[in-house]
Amino acid sequence: MPDVSSSPALSPASPLASPGPPRASTLGLTPAEAWSRLLDRAREDLTEQTFRTWLEPTEALRFDGNTIIVGAPDQFAADWNDSKHSQLLAAYAPIALGQPLSVVFKVHEERKTRPQMDLFVAPPAAQQRAVQQQNGVSTAPLSDRYTFEHFVIGKSNELAAAAAQAVAQAPGKVYNPLFLYGDTGLGKTHLMQAVAHDVILRLPETRITYVGTEQFTNELVASIQARTTNDFRRRYRETDLLLIDDVQFLKGKEATQDEFFHTFNALYEAGRQIILTSDRPPSEIPGLEARLVSRFQWGMVADIEAPDLEHRIAILQHKAQLDHLEHTIPEDVIRFIAEHVRSSIRELEGSIIKLLAYASLRHRAITVDVAAEALHDKLRGRADDGRDDGRGGSTSGITVETIQDAVAREWGVTTDGLKSKTRTKALTTPRQVAMFLCRELLGVQLVEIGNAFGGRDHSTVIHSLDRVATEITADTMFAQRVGNLRSGLEKLRS
Numbered sequence: 001m002p003d004v005s006s007s008p009a010l011s012p013a014s015p016l017a018s019p020g021p022p023r024a025s026t027l028g029l030t031p032a033e034a035w036s037r038l039l040d041r042a043r044e045d046l047t048e049q050t051f052r053t054w055l056e057p058t059e060a061l062r063f064d065g066n067t068i069i070v071g072a073p074d075q076f077a078a079d080w081n082d083s084k085h086s087q088l089l090a091a092y093a094p095i096a097l098g099q100p101l102s103v104v105f106k107v108h109e110e111r112k113t114r115p116q117m118d119l120f121v122a123p124p125a126a127q128q129r130a131v132q133q134q135n136g137v138s139t140a141p142l143s144d145r146y147t148f149e150h151f152v153i154g155k156s157n158e159l160a161a162a163a164a165q166a167v168a169q170a171p172g173k174v175y176n177p178l179f180l181y182g183d184t185g186l187g188k189t190h191l192m193q194a195v196a197h198d199v200i201l202r203l204p205e206t207r208i209t210y211v212g213t214e215q216f217t218n219e220l221v222a223s224i225q226a227r228t229t230n231d232f233r234r235r236y237r238e239t240d241l242l243l244i245d246d247v248q249f250l251k252g253k254e255a256t257q258d259e260f261f262h263t264f265n266a267l268y269e270a271g272r273q274i275i276l277t278s279d280r281p282p283s284e285i286p287g288l289e290a291r292l293v294s295r296f297q298w299g300m301v302a303d304i305e306a307p308d309l310e311h312r313i314a315i316l317q318h319k320a321q322l323d324h325l326e327h328t329i330p331e332d333v334i335r336f337i338a339e340h341v342r343s344s345i346r347e348l349e350g351s352i353i354k355l356l357a358y359a360s361l362r363h364r365a366i367t368v369d370v371a372a373e374a375l376h377d378k379l380r381g382r383a384d385d386g387r388d389d390g391r392g393g394s395t396s397g398i399t400v401e402t403i404q405d406a407v408a409r410e411w412g413v414t415t416d417g418l419k420s421k422t423r424t425k426a427l428t429t430p431r432q433v434a435m436f437l438c439r440e441l442l443g444v445q446l447v448e449i450g451n452a453f454g455g456r457d458h459s460t461v462i463h464s465l466d467r468v469a470t471e472i473t474a475d476t477m478f479a480q481r482v483g484n485l486r487s488g489l490e491k492l493r494s
Helices: 031-045 048-055 075-084 086-096 109-113 158-169 188-202 213-225 229-237 254-269 290-296 309-322 331-340 345-361 368-374 376-384 400-411 415-419 425-442 446-452 458-474 476-490
Strands: 059-063 067-072 102-107 178-182 208-212 241-245 273-278 300-304
Touching (some): 031 048, 158 178, 158 188, 188 208, 400 446, 415 425, 446 458
Parallel strands (some): 067 102, 208 241
Antiparallel strands (some): 059 067
């Protein structure tokens, strides 16, 4: 990561300090374009309040390809951003711009003359893409990258993608609601936002509300406390396109479920589109009322699975092209990453960011050996679940296989039985315990656990994990048995 504090002082003769309009950088980007790319990355990691308060009011002033000078509304804001955000933003540069970059904040001279009340109001943004506030509903922003154009389709997501595209062409007419489910980081939110982008492009006046389940709950509670539930209901029930993320968090929230039930009915009967995401299908969400399960299944329920090797390679190639890195990351490195990072698209993208930062800090060309060094923790995770890490050896004595063997011995069954399709209680309980311990001790992804136990889907794995967790709480003897197994396995760690 570039050391901002060691950046050379700007003399009056420096191009960065000279007056005049911002010039294009050596990368062919204007200051505003380069800053916009960094801000797009920052929005994904920072809270909306932090982003709006500290980064939206800034403006790129100068950019020479190595350092970007960013104007802040006053000295306090400049100092705060310099201490809290400059290092973070510089870390995004290798992936967002293709090379390291220093970020320096200074007081925007033109803004010094503005009244204090205007200091934390963002200047008109060139290409900000956010869901406009509709009827007072505070909505989350849409990511510029979450469009159909940037969604790579493969066997694992082709049904979900086709359904989303159909919904975008005729919202409220087909597949209403559209329910997308799958493990974390596989593209559910991407597809949901892609629908919104497409609808906005064709029908700019469409009222769109995009919130997470937790925000919906918090706003409902606040409206009850303030006795403004009628306003709350009107805001949500008058939208044209409702996007709700992570509806699995509705479990156990009776008042929220009741309110959401009536909101759903009002929108559905008015022919307005509803899109929902979850980490599991409606029927597998514990504590969800039957009437909601039924309604969630009225339209299209589509799952998104983990991408296979060819799909992962295609995703990484697309990302390299999107970020102009196709000449920076060789094909053999892309294949190496795709072979070893298997759990989610989000982890694939994170691996690219980490590799670029690692190589730039050490001033080394990106090769397979450098990738193996930069991603050693992810490769270790592959070794821990019983697979080759690409460099030989294992860093832990615990693998999926050792867990299966230990559980099989404890319950007096065979490991083949744990992987079989047989559903007798004699095999179901130890199979669920083995899955639980794989998750607890190795942190193995749901899809990987399913593959290790006879190709079961991730919703089955989720059910198994929930079942064991419940039994541990309810049955002391069972809890002790599982605890003894865990202790014995942990002794195998090197």
